[in-house]
Amino acid sequence: MKKSVWHKKYKTLSLELLNLRKDAGLTQIQLAEKLDKPQSYISKYESGDRYLDFIEVLAVCEACNADPIQLIQKLNVSFPK
16 A cells, blocks of 8 residues: 555545444444445545545445544644645
8 A cells, every 4th residue: 555645644545434334333334234335344444544535434424323523623633724
């Protein structure tokens, strides 16, 4: 896998998405069913083998009944003013 300049942030994102799933009380299989994806899709992004785009992250948040704004805040992303 090609390394990204954002690799550390993606690692943090993967961990936070794993925590979202667990906090929602979902298994990888249950979340995959909600997203209409195979279980390997969940496994790969949680382990960092697959990057998600922004829309996919929003879909995971929605499926886990999580607030995407809180997720962004946990990533400690700052935006220029």
